[in-house]
Amino acid sequence: MSPTCLTVGPTCDFTLDMRHDEQVCLIKQLCAHLDAGTSVDAGGLRRLPTSDYTDPERAALEWDEFFLKVPQCIGMSGDLLEPGSFLTSNDLGVPVLATRDEAGSFRAFVNSCRHRGVEVETEERGSKRRFTCPFHSWTYDTGGALVGLPKPEHFGDVDRACLGLRPLPAEERHGMLFVHPDPTATMDLDHLLGHWFNEEFSTWDFGEMLPLTHDVYDTACNWKLALDTFGETYHFSSLHKDTLFNSFHGNVQIHDEDGHLHRMILCRRDIDEMRRLPEDEWDITVAALPVYWVFPNVILMPFNGGCFLVRMFPCRDDPGRHISRVTFYFRPEAAKGDDEVKNFMAFIGTRFAEIIRDEDYVMSSSQQATARPGAMDHVIFGRNEPTLHHYHNTYRRWLGEELLPLLSESEIG
Ligand code: FES
Numbered sequence: 126m127s128p129t130c131l132t133v134g135p136t137c138d139f140t141l142d143m144r145h146d147e148q149v150c151l152i153k154q155l156c157a158h159l160d161a162g163t164s165v166d167a168g169g170l171r172r173l174p175t176s177d178y179t180d181p182e183r184a185a186l187e188w189d190e191f192f193l194k195v196p197q198c199i200g201m202s203g204d205l206l207e208p209g210s211f212l213t214s215n216d217l218g219v220p221v222l223a224t225r226d227e228a229g230s231f232r233a234f235v236n237s238c239r240h241r242g243v244e245v246e247t248e249e250r251g252s253k254r255r256f257t258c259p260f261h262s263w264t265y266d267t268g269g270a271l272v273g274l275p276k277p278e279h280f281g282d283v284d285r286a287c288l289g290l291r292p293l294p295a296e297e298r299h300g301m302l303f304v305h306p307d308p309t310a311t312m313d314l315d316h317l318l319g320h321w322f323n324e325e326f327s328t329w330d331f332g333e334m335l336p337l338t339h340d341v342y343d344t345a346c347n348w349k350l351a352l353d354t355f356g357e358t359y360h361f362s363s364l365h366k367d368t369l370f371n372s373f374h375g376n377v378q379i380h381d382e383d384g385h386l387h388r389m390i391l392c393r394r395d396i397d398e399m400r401r402l403p404e405d406e407w408d409i410t411v412a413a414l415p416v417y418w419v420f421p422n423v424i425l426m427p428f429n430g431g432c433f434l435v436r437m438f439p440c441r442d443d444p445g446r447h448i449s450r451v452t453f454y455f456r457p458e459a460a461k462g463d464d465e466v467k468n469f470m471a472f473i474g475t476r477f478a479e480i481i482r483d484e485d486y487v488m489s490s491s492q493q494a495t496a497r498p499g500a501m502d503h504v505i506f507g508r509n510e511p512t513l514h515h516y517h518n519t520y521r522r523w524l525g526e527e528l529l530p531l532l533s534e535s536e537i538g
């Protein structure tokens with residue numbers, strides 16, 4: 126395979142548990158668009174003020190309402206493979222230390238020593254049974270308990286049971302790891318994932334996947350501009366003409382939404398061969414690539430051999446900058462124990478991340494540079510970009526703001 130013909134890599138015997146009649150229904154919708162030369166239709170256009178990408182007050186509000194008050198995905202179960210596995214995150218305002226404790230449970234803590242507040246663990250990920258603060262060596266176990274305090278006589282008869290790392294609400298669901306950055310909050314994944322995703326995510330066996338590649342991009346654009354690039358395939362034949370367009374049909378997609386949830390289905394070129402087979406052999410993981418959006422900042426793209434997880438985090442002091450974390454997880458059975466296959470999958474993961482950086486985010490940075498109220502007041506979302514309509518109206522609804530109205534062609538301009 127040529128490096129520019131990016132498919133989703135080796136596959137395995139994994140069978141998606143999504144109802145087959147639903148898979149056939151989605152594939153038929155894609156075929157109908159291909160045959161008619163159409164795409165999904167939002168029924169009108171919307172205009173978004175560019176200040177949504179530039180206004181510091183709005184950015185502060187988003188930080189408070191979307192990031193500090195909502196459970197955040199910090200990775201997948203495969204990131205914490207066994208007791209002692211840990212990862213840290215500084216993306217959420219509060220430093221997080223997440224662990225797999227001795228009993229195998231997912232735990233999360235404020236990564237701050239109870240003595241004088243130093244960050245206890247500074248590595249991004251690894252495996253250890255004890256976390257020792259670098260300042261005076263107070264030591265904690267994987268369950269956050271204080272298990273070592275040098276020269277304890279200087280602290281008298283303090284109750285060590287009260288001096289463990291401060292726990293954060295943490296829950297592992299469908300193979301995803303969620304942490305709430307507010308220690309006093311209640312985790313509500315029933316609401317965040319809704320009935321729909323809570324049903325559908327369980328069909329993908331995310332918990333079986335292992336991390337393979339991690340890429341981090343610090344980019345001069347608002348986090349929502351980065352997210353927008355995942356919301357349509359209209360740009361594939363133009364921006365990605367030498368890369369993704371080799372593997373995907375452009376400007377053909379399905380968009381389904383329910384409240385703050387949406388799922389987009391991208392159309393792989395493998396659909397052209399597959400549609401000639403009897404319907405009972407049709408497989409959505411061959412014909413298409415589902416793209417799930419988990420509010421506020423998570424893009425999840427699962428396929429037969431693994432999945433891509435992309436998370437965008439705002440920079441608190443600069444609405445025009447964000448950090449993207451792009452992680453590729455694979456199903457071990459797809460590599461079949463063969464290092465060459467695994468290396469090839471790692472290549473796919475890295476190449477995909479490079480396309481995001483070198484193609485999509487170049488556009489996002491350009492958009493940020495021109496987003497000047499007074500000069501460039503609004504951007505337009507087309508009829509074929511309903512996912513963008515949904516992102517931005519969901520954010521507005523969450524903040525109690527006026528929604529972007531659906532406009533006719535004559536109302537634009
Ligand atoms: S600040 Fe951690 S041991 Fe003193």
Ligand SMILES: [Fe+2]
Nearest residue numbers: 354360365485
């Ligand atoms: Fe793109």
